[in-house]
Amino acid sequence: DAGVIQSPRHEVTEMGQEVTLRCKPISGHNSLFWYRQTMMRGLELLIYFNNNVPIDDSGMPEDRFSAKMPNASFSTLKIQPSEPRDSAVYFCASMWILGGPGNTIYFGEGSWLTVV
Amino acid sequence: AQTVTQSQPEMSVQEAETVTLSCTYDTSESDYYLFWYKQPPSRQMILVIRQEAYKQQNATENRFSVNFQKAAKSFSLKISDSQLGDAAMYFCAYRRLTGGGNKLTFGTGTQLKVEL
Numbered sequence: 001d002a003g004v005i006q007s008p009r010h011e012v013t014e015m016g017q018e019v020t021l022r023c024k025p026i027s028g029h030n031s032l033f034w035y036r037q038t039m040m041r042g043l044e045l046l047i048y049f050n051n052n053v054p055i056d057d058s059g060m061p062e063d064r065f066s067a068k069m070p071n072a073s074f075s076t077l078k079i080q081p082s083e084p085r086d087s088a089v090y091f092c093a094s095m096w097i098l099g100g101p102g103n104t105i106y107f108g109e110g111s112w113l114t115v116v
Numbered sequence: 117a118q119t120v121t122q123s124q125p126e127m128s129v130q131e132a133e134t135v136t137l138s139c140t141y142d143t144s145e146s147d148y149y150l151f152w153y154k155q156p157p158s159r160q161m162i163l164v165i166r167q168e169a170y171k172q173q174n175a176t177e178n179r180f181s182v183n184f185q186k187a188a189k190s191f192s193l194k195i196s197d198s199q200l201g202d203a204a205m206y207f208c209a210y211r212r213l214t215g216g217g218n219k220l221t222f223g224t225g226t227q228l229k230v231e232l
Contacts, residue, residue, distance in 0.1 A: 031218055037159075043207065043222040056219070089159050097218060104151070105211075105220055107161035 002026070004108035006092050012114045018080040021111045024073055025094030033105065034067055034077050035091040043091075049075065050097065082115045089113070118143045120210050122223035129198045130231050136183075137193045137226045139208030145169075147213035150184065150191045151220070156204040164206070167191065169213070195228075203230040 005024040013019055025032050033048040047057040049069045057067070064083070069075040079086055089110040119142045129135035141150070152164040167175045167184050174182050179199075183192045195202055208223040 033219065042224050043220075045219050048219055050218075091161060093161075095218065104163055104166055105218070106163065107153075109158070109160045112159070 004092055004094050004106055006090075006108035006111050008111060009109065010112045010114075012116065013082055015083055015115055016081045017115075018078065019082045019086075019113060019115075021077040021090050021092075021113070023075045023077070023092030023108060025075070025092070026096075026106060027073070029094035029096045029106075030072065031095045031097050032069060032075050033091075033093040033095075034075070035093060035107075037089045037091065037110070038087075046077070046090075079113075082113075084115045087114050118145075118210050118212070118221050120208050120221050120223040122208055122226050124226045125224070126227045126229065128229045128231060129195070129202075131198055131200060133198055134194060134196045135198055135228065137195075137206050137208075137228065139191045139193070139223055141189050141191065141208070141210050143189070143210065143212075145212055149211045149213065150182075151209040151211070152180070152182070152191075152193045153207045153209060153222075154202075154204045155207060155225070161207075165193065198230050200230050200232075203228055 007022045031050050034046040037043045046059045047067045052069045067077045091110045093105045093107045095105045121140045148169045150167045154162045154164045165177045165180050179196045181194045205225045205227050207225045209220040211220050
């Protein structure tokens with residue numbers, strides 16, 4: 001299996017620019033998560049989807065952040081406009097919910113974002 | 117709300133020796149999952165081991181084993197015959213069995229150094 005695929009792996013952008021991070025979950029998985037990792041705050045859940053529907057976006061820091069999942073095999077996390085404090089590693093993760101509690105969450109390799 | 121605490125920011129172990137990483141958690145739930153994830157310098161989050169709270173038997177995966185003490189809400193990771201490749205940040209994580217959206221709550225991590 002290919003695993004969770006994220007792109008880009010690294011991105012350096014200037015403050016004020018739009019950033020789009022992409023994720024392809026593991027085939028067959030029906031739940032998708034976006035996490036952010038920083039030194040100060042550790043690993044934070046930003047948003048998650050079940051069957052392409054956003055379930056909980058309470059972790060999204062502010063309106064500059066938005067996430068979509070147009071189909072079962074693709075999701076995006078967009079930051080517009082970006083700020084230096086958005087610099088972090090952004091992880092996408094997926095799992096298969098077996099009609100109930102589900103199984104293990106698998107992570108992508110992360111997207112390293114630096115906003116200068 | 118569930119919380120996960122890792123009280124050891126850093127640990128060191130000699131190659132071939134055994135090391136134990138500590139984790140405690142707080143929950144009012146009776147059924148849940150616990151995980152240990154490894155994060156090497158590449159930043160990828162790699163699942164090490166998983167424990168279902170309803171199982172009394174401690175999980176093992178090759179050189180990795182856990183000591184799960186449900187009453188004490190403790191979930192430590194033991195690494196036997198430590199290898200240089202084990203050097204990484206280790207995160208303990210909790211997930212509810214039902215409800216809660218299947219999201220993981222992470223501890224702050226323990227940085228493991230393996231010395232020759």
